[in-house]
Amino acid sequence: MPVKDWLPAAVRAAAIDRKLKSGEALFRLGDKTAGFCEVLAGRVRLTRVDRAGHEVILYVAGPGETLAEASLFSPAYHCDAIASSDALVRIYPKSAVLAAFEKDRKAAQAFTAMLARQVMNLRTRIEQRNIRSARERVRHFLALNAGADGRTIELDGTLKDLAAELGLTHEALYRTLAELERSGEIKRGRGKITVLRKRKI
Amino acid sequence: MPVKDWLPAAVRAAAIDRKLKSGEALFRLGDKTAGFCEVLAGRVRLTRVDRAGHEVILYVAGPGETLAEASLFSPAYHCDAIASSDALVRIYPKSAVLAAFEKDRKAAQAFTAMLARQVMNLRTRIEQRNIRSARERVRHFLALNAGADGRTIELDGTLKDLAAELGLTHEALYRTLAELERSGEIKRGRGKITVLRKRKI
DNA sequence: CGGCGTTTTGAGAGAGCTCAACATCGGTGG
């Protein structure tokens, strides 16, 4: 769900871009909240540091993903945000966002609806992670991401990216796809997968 | 995050309780949306059915959890909701909820803030599932759920429940906790765990 | 006491991870 689709143009116009070197902090726990962010390039990790000084990872945001939406409703950040690689982020100032929501009820509702959809998607992804078997996990993904015809799945990124999204090593994913293709269950094309026939459990 | 904390009393007063037999549908894909639900007892699963007629599970909601928040912004449900056991659900009528949000800006904001926090929590849980090792996953949980002293973790349910939340079999969790205790890293008490010393990864 | 669910521990097997080598593709520069 691209930011474009749910954030008013007025707010987007007020955005500030910021470049981060790998290891540089976007914000730290306790900092006054500036707004929420969209990662344009690179990776930014949200972390907390435990008593022993170890970093505990909460979330890793990649290109196109947003972070710190909850900061809109909090005076201070609740974790650290550190660039895991050189990164480019776009900051949507809290004041501009809240002002827009105050003025335009539709905009506020679009934001809420986006969050509700995101909750739904995240729950589904967790459900997917409950599936142990690589084959079943891939089938789950294929069933949920089939296009209009119910048989064709368009792949956006690389298979490596998909492996990460599925929580598998890329080797395991390659092997599983190869198996499914050998057994005649799927057919692979450039950037897409076609489901030919369904399994017998 | 109990419903009580973010839903106005006026809306809660308009709620309708409904009993479901195991296997009974709360709603079906395409049904006109009635509102969002809270599961009071039992389990309700959200599913879709793929081309081959197989049920694909999106989410399983247990007691205290809510579902179909996104239905507030959609004219029809996008999946099926089926009771996996005898269940009791509370339905918050869409009209009452939206009316309350329309009238009371604070209520709408509380709802949005709750969703933003939930997104945060779900992302963290997914991050946890990315950890393969049972030991590291348990450590991650302990680090994130430590109380004010940073060393004591209160356990709400049984260890079996915790195992399910962590995505481990209960045997694996028992063994891991036993190992951690043997090695002196943690100490277990009735319904709580105390972290004694940390380990270097 | 007897029954039920949780907690524990054991042994074994399977599945995915790790490490490693190699193929393939796309872009770059000589």
Next chain:
DNA sequence: CCACCGATGTTGAGCTCTCTCAAAACGCCG
């Protein structure tokens, strides 16, 4: 045009780890 390079894609072999199945101890409650 071709050699080179890096990232993606692919396959192989071994191993660790968790899951599965099994059995028993423990705790709670009627």
